Amino acid sequence: MPRPSPFHPRTAPLCEALRWKDWAGYAAVCSYTTYMEREYFAFRHAAGLIDVTPLCKYEVRGARAGEYLAWLMVRDVTRLKPNQVAYTCWCDEHGKIVDDGTVWRLDDDWYRVTAAEPSLAWLSRFAADFDVTVTDVGDRIAALSLQGPRSRAILQQVGDADLDALRFFYLARTRIGAAEVIVTRTGYTGDLGYEVWVDNEDALAVWDALYDAGRPHGLAPAGLDAMDVARIEAGFIMNGVDYYSAPHCLIESRKNTPYELDLGWLVHLDRPDFLGQAALRREAETGPAEKLVCLEYDWDDYERLFARHGLPPEVCPYAWRDPRPVFDVFGNQVGYATSGAWSPTMKRNLALALVRPEMADRGSRLKIEVMVEYVRRKCLATVVEKPVFRDPRTRSLPQHESV
Amino acid sequence: MSQYDAIIIGGGHNGLTCAAYLARAGRKVLVLERRHVLGGAAVSEEVFPGFTFSVCSYVVSLLRPHIIRELDLARHGLQIIPLESSFVPYPDGRSLNRSADPQETRREIAGFSARDAERLDEFRVALTRMSHFVKNVIDNPAAAPGSLRPAELWQQLRLGKALKELGPDLQHLHMQLLTMSAVDFLDMWFESDQLKAPMAVSGIIGTYLGVRSPGTAYVLLHHYMGEIDGAFRSWGFARGGTGQVSNAIAGAARRYGAEIRTEAPVAEVLVRDGQAAGVVLASGEEILARNVVSNLDPHQTFLKMVDPRHFDGDFLGQIRRYKLRGSSGKVNLALDRLPEFACRPGDGPHMRGDIAIAPSIDYLEKAYDEAKYGQYSSRPYLNVVIPSLVDPSVAPPGKHVMSIFVQYAPYQHADGPAAWPEHREAFGDTVIDTLGEYMPTLKDDILHRQVLTPWDLEQQFGLTEGNIFHGELSLEQLAFLRPAAGWARYRTPLRRLWLCGSGAHPGGGIMGAPGELCAKTMLKGSQGRG
């Protein structure tokens, strides 16, 4: 049975629709009302507040903590400045991805790692060799993600951190009321946003402060359904949906490399040894076997498929994650889509798909399976630039912004 | 030598759409807008510091989804936030909220009629099928009956086929829609006045007709389309106000290379050798172009911009008879805090959609009665939205903007149209009093107010007689009859003068379709650089 997060006393009464699911053992809200639309639009126009406590969190301490993490991760985290955060992934010795998450440098000998899956064993496998200790702090630290164009204004009202100076993927140690918190400028929506990390005991006070300050800014409590649509627009992949952790795969073909998942930009090859380096170097030369792309359904074709049955086109009202085959224009399967969503902002029907590399260029014309009236059909689709949602506010500092 | 392939008079959203499509096809285009801001009736202005009003139009429903995609408007800043619900308070303290949640809506309606609650789905199915058909009409140039040109026959056949595919039941329904009043049409499904009244108002918006006037059923469908176009989700607020629709289109047009000038009022269309050859600005500046496209309404275009000698009497007669009887006004408020409904306090979903003061059919008919004799309704129909609840960018935190669309306010005031300024504030008070009966604190919450009478709409926005749609959306002025029989295809009797605004098919509303279809017609007609 899923357990309640420290925010449960606040989220439960707000969740009118009683739509919950199990997220890493916690009861997590899918949507607060019957339709998640309002929550999605809060992310894009005001601010959405989402409980992300179930993320796995680890502390890595020791004089050689940075060196150790640089060895574990594909990204050279020794380059991190104090208070900087990096998005990264990590691989097994064959260069197959294990998980993705963030690494924060809190101090010279003190780092934090967030992961999608329980990773204590993986992260501590070689810790002793580096005199590093890895501690699971997942159950001690609660987390809220505040995402949307108003998130900065709201946080500014409750905390004393200089948010105007807090850059994208940096953190600030600050207070909200009496509570000590860490604020990271991170998130999973592709929008301006922050995540607030707080000890369980202070969780409710932080929720209350953010919620009350946020209401005049149009803040809405948001659930996983809304975040799922936002993350697809933002082109973010999800462990367990768009790829699987290599140690959990029964067969080789299920495993993926960072290059396949369009995470090649994370891989810093030219540096001292790190896990998977040799395999990744080989793949950097030969090229990946498949590539993750964003597909956009051709709307006219989509409409036509429905019109054949006298139906108006229908789109799934939430993000889907049942895989669908992808074909070339002649109908030969060249890949598969792992998740997708109708983008309410771009008015486009999108899918994330892994396809043969020669088909992965922008503008490439493909087909994707669509079920219409119980019949499997193929709809034209085009490889489009990823991410589809992009806004300067996500990364900029206020003095450079126009509203 | 003319430097431009086309000059577009007017930077309303249709003129901009036309410009964007022409520029996208490589044409050299110049848009000339009279005001300092773009958008015409789809405009956002910070009327009071910190408060951005959607001064005229306030919800986006009919904007064609393919235009959003083809011009990539989202990348140019267009974001539409859906309206959550439709709310009506009644004088007896009851209220009705219809939302996207079908079960909740059913429960709400069942409070008035259990039968109506169940019939709503059948009604939706019928109207969805109908609007699927009407969509064909809207997304294509008007058919020209009687023409034997192959392309037009093809059009006719397609529509004929679409109509046939509707099946006999819906063919009847279509005929009924074309001829019935909104109330008669709704009577076929529903029994409760409380439900029918707010539904019927879609049939009269922007017309000088009552909910019991024949022909209003069709207008109801026209509006309903945006609402049930569910999958496209194009019914909502534009972030930053409706002006953002125009700004996004302007952004696209500029990206394709169109030139846009504001504060450049056009005084007249230059005619040389019997064809449009450019424009003269009010400043006296002359600019030549191969084509002149007017975004203005048919009266402005044919009776003001061009010397009447260039048109024959029959055409002029039709244009003079073309009905532009403005019947609505607008009140925009800057609010210190969110007012509440006495019957349903709080800031629940009912506040985040559109709110109608349309408590009964008789109320609406009475409102119309007064208008017939040149008075504004003493208790008008109001359509209220509070966009700041879902789009905090339009008001300071905790403060709000409220947009109130008001009908009836006849342009032909009993004391003459020019008397409207004297009645403006009293008209504004009537509106506030009407809403205040349901929202007791409203008056105290108002920081600033802007009152627009039909006279103001004409003076400030160039809308003849204050008609919000460049001419009524009544049946005799739609499709192949808009704006005049034989001239519904964006061409005009003056060669190289085109019409691209809401006075052309398929009509008014933030739709973009006249602008798009005009551009596409021009491009088709001109092989190379015509």
Ligand SMILES: Cc1cc2nc3c(=O)[nH]c(=O)nc-3n(C[C@H](O)[C@H](O)[C@H](O)COP(=O)(O)OP(=O)(O)OC[C@H]3O[C@@H](n4cnc5c(N)ncnc54)[C@H](O)[C@@H]3O)c2cc1C
């Ligand atoms: C009060 C009000 C409320 C409305 N509410 C809604 C709504 O909620 N939803 C909806 O879909 N529709 C609504 N409408 C209707 C909709 O706004 C219009 O149908 C639509 O915006 C018209 O667009 P257009 O481009 O065809 O014309 P316009 O917007 O009228 O554009 C014409 C342009 O030409 C310019 N112009 C005029 N004269 C000259 C000149 N001599 N030289 C140069 N430029 C000139 C004008 O300034 C203007 O910019 C509303 C309209 C009004 C007035």
